[in-house]
Amino acid sequence: MKRIVAALALALAGSCGGGPKTADPPTAVSEDFTADSVAERFVKLALALGRHDPNYVDAYTGPPEWAAAAKAEDVSLDALKTEALSILAALDELARDGVDPREAGLKGLTTAALTRIRMAAGEKFTFNEEARLLYGVEPNVHALAEFDAALAEIEALLPGTGTLAERFNAFRASVAIPADRLQLVFDAAIAECRRRTLAHYALPETEKFTLRFVAGKPWSGYNWYQGDFESVIEINTDQPIYLDRAVDLGCHEGYPGHHVWNLMVDETLRRGAGWIEFSILPLFSPQALIGEGSANYGIELAFPEDEKLAFERDVLFPLAGADPALAEKLEALTKLRRALSHADNFIAREYLEGRLDRAGAAALIEKYKLETPALAARRVDFFDAYRAYVINYNVGRDLVAAYIEREKAKGADPWAAFEAVLKSPDASGVLSAR
Numbered sequence: 001m002k003r004i005v006a007a008l009a010l011a012l013a014g015s016c017g018g019g020p021k022t023a024d025p026p027t028a029v030s031e032d033f034t035a036d037s038v039a040e041r042f043v044k045l046a047l048a049l050g051r052h053d054p055n056y057v058d059a060y061t062g063p064p065e066w067a068a069a070a071k072a073e074d075v076s077l078d079a080l081k082t083e084a085l086s087i088l089a090a091l092d093e094l095a096r097d098g099v100d101p102r103e104a105g106l107k108g109l110t111t112a113a114l115t116r117i118r119m120a121a122g123e124k125f126t127f128n129e130e131a132r133l134l135y136g137v138e139p140n141v142h143a144l145a146e147f148d149a150a151l152a153e154i155e156a157l158l159p160g161t162g163t164l165a166e167r168f169n170a171f172r173a174s175v176a177i178p179a180d181r182l183q184l185v186f187d188a189a190i191a192e193c194r195r196r197t198l199a200h201y202a203l204p205e206t207e208k209f210t211l212r213f214v215a216g217k218p219w220s221g222y223n224w225y226q227g228d229f230e231s232v233i234e235i236n237t238d239q240p241i242y243l244d245r246a247v248d249l250g251c252h253e254g255y256p257g258h259h260v261w262n263l264m265v266d267e268t269l270r271r272g273a274g275w276i277e278f279s280i281l282p283l284f285s286p287q288a289l290i291g292e293g294s295a296n297y298g299i300e301l302a303f304p305e306d307e308k309l310a311f312e313r314d315v316l317f318p319l320a321g322a323d324p325a326l327a328e329k330l331e332a333l334t335k336l337r338r339a340l341s342h343a344d345n346f347i348a349r350e351y352l353e354g355r356l357d358r359a360g361a362a363a364l365i366e367k368y369k370l371e372t373p374a375l376a377a378r379r380v381d382f383f384d385a386y387r388a389y390v391i392n393y394n395v396g397r398d399l400v401a402a403y404i405e406r407e408k409a410k411g412a413d414p415w416a417a418f419e420a421v422l423k424s425p426d427a428s429g430v431l432s433a434r
């Protein structure tokens, strides 16, 4: 227990009311606090921010009365900013004894919340500033010319006329999963991702997920954690879904990706350690770097070497009624396209900073990520909704991969190292692999 004198304390409950209000004047008080009390203030701050920032709260499994209180109150952005700064000051005070991973995690969460508050109030940040303040890392944004080598390799696999994107999408159309077989193919893919994960992890016996097919979303798949070790996994069927995406989405959204991450955080950090900040998952925070990075790396972890190709060719292609002879080429193209993921960072940066318009951004996504016009348009929608979040998929994946490789070189089991990433309260372990 520590005592801080003259902390800026603002009782959120004291600033509620009807419409938008200005902040109550900060009051100087003395306050006893611990990491637990600071964590509780963070959760209440995050719930209140969710009223201003509808995408911010991705999941909440904490006390229902806190959520009800946040819903009933209308705390101004000014008041939220004051509270976020006060929490950061309290964390600085706690850090005088040395920073532990929990406190470092709380600092990253609160810094990100403060940044979203400032953004909601109209402040502008550069793409790189936004990435650093929200996710704890600045991307090394590659110029588009750096993707020419990967595009040339893809070109060699797809000779013919038309643009490379047209040739790639003509090939991909031959491996689209028919709508009436989506359930069958996804059930098989997720079951295999789960089987491979359970060979390494003892998950809670009651863990489960519900699979839903949806439409009209800016993303391809989403995991909604419900608490009690249950998730809803949604797959967007607006556009054709290709055979290479079934295992990708099964691992990324399910096993050993988001579903497993969420239930391990719930089991170990929230229930085991009793750390209440893990009752809320803010979408925009350094936890996203861990979440998306591990979900993408989880595909390679669960299906090393050519195991994904073998499973797709021998199981998923027949289930989808596709020609298994095409599986090898699809896998080769999928691997080459992984390098193109970083093109998102450049295109999103140029678009969000106003140097590219919507049509220009979509054209570059078609050219450098080989998407169809419809999927390129959906990606621009994603940039609009989630902005610099795109770095978590590629920079996050690379950081998790580097961390696992470093641990493997020291003799660690890759699944054990991956579990440590999933259960880390802050991103410092992963970031140390840079």
Ligand SMILES: [Zn+2]
Pocket: 252, 258, 291, 292, 295
């Ligand atoms: Zn994800």
